Amino acid sequence: MADFESHLSSLGLSLPSVPTPVASYVPSARVGNLVFVSGQIPIRDGQLLATGSIPEQVSVEEAQGLARQCVLNGLAVLAKEVGSIDRLKRVVRVGCFVSCSPGFGDQPKVANGASDLLCEIFGEAGQHARAAIGSVALPLNVPVEIEFLFEVE
Amino acid sequence: MADFESHLSSLGLSLPSVPTPVASYVPSARVGNLVFVSGQIPIRDGQLLATGSIPEQVSVEEAQGLARQCVLNGLAVLAKEVGSIDRLKRVVRVGCFVSCSPGFGDQPKVANGASDLLCEIFGEAGQHARAAIGSVALPLNVPVEIEFLFEVE
């Protein structure tokens, strides 16, 4: 097993409590060595960090921070599912949805907030396939929603 | 094998005929014990049940019913792929796309129409990871489209 938990701490980061799903589903579903994590939104301690569309109400830079929060929430879900993020073998796929207006094309910059953090925490194991997509509106009017697919040992 | 088919009947529900894909793809693709089901739309007996955006043309409550139809269509596809929904081991992931306007945030309520029905039919095996996403427009202008990932025995 890797020691990703310690590395997370050394980065000054910690896992939040697992956000309660907004609805009647579960935070994650495991099948074999794959863990599918439900779409995570930028919520911390039960509070939405921001609402609105990018870039009108929320800047790209702020949205990158929101994407980081989605990652921490997703990792908290992973840890709850398999016991520890140390059991991660690889981040497989990240689906990043960005609330935006027609003509906006910086979804990848927003998603980089998530991708960069995953690589920072997990190194090579953090490298993942990704789809970054614009959305007209997201749950609870959040600016960013991210779902994850992890491979575990 | 579970007896989900009987339970479905006892709920007063039945599987529709498998909707013909709108285009040049197939209703489902199986790889190992995973069945990927194409995006299902609220069509029944060849008729679209509704078109338009939520909540302007279609209410959240009506959309929940449309989401239930998407589930029944998806289960019909599953049954065709593996012979019976009794071979389901677990609903793994639900991707729910909701046609809506900027500022709309009740995608999870719409998606609950699907999630609740899956849990009603399959119990614990129906619990799934989920992403609920707003979309500016969906195929044939339907209000809801849902794709499914099932684990089978």
Added chain:
Amino acid sequence: MADFESHLSSLGLSLPSVPTPVASYVPSARVGNLVFVSGQIPIRDGQLLATGSIPEQVSVEEAQGLARQCVLNGLAVLAKEVGSIDRLKRVVRVGCFVSCSPGFGDQPKVANGASDLLCEIFGEAGQHARAAIGSVALPLNVPVEIEFLFEVE
């Protein structure tokens, strides 16, 4: 192994160089016999083939051609990941996002550009599950983005 590479040539097609990801992720991630390919955009030789929304700035017919380019890019990624497209066992899933306006319902027609080409190249092995979704805006303002899930030997 199949001889899909030769068939591709006989169709007058060739694989492009692998497009550099727009951001901090990787073109594909393999887990077991599954290859997840990142969202591909219609770029060729480093040039975007089109930007804008369908059907206002880009026609459905033109968008089908863009979807074909996304397929070629995705297959180039697959070939880089596993050595050759001859190692493909099956195209499992295609997620096609189409930049469009409210009320547009021809996402399936656009996505057919991709689906038809996959079946043309791979025959039965090219048949896949699919979700076609409208998006308010896509990375770099492209009209089409497609992600792929392939099963390999």
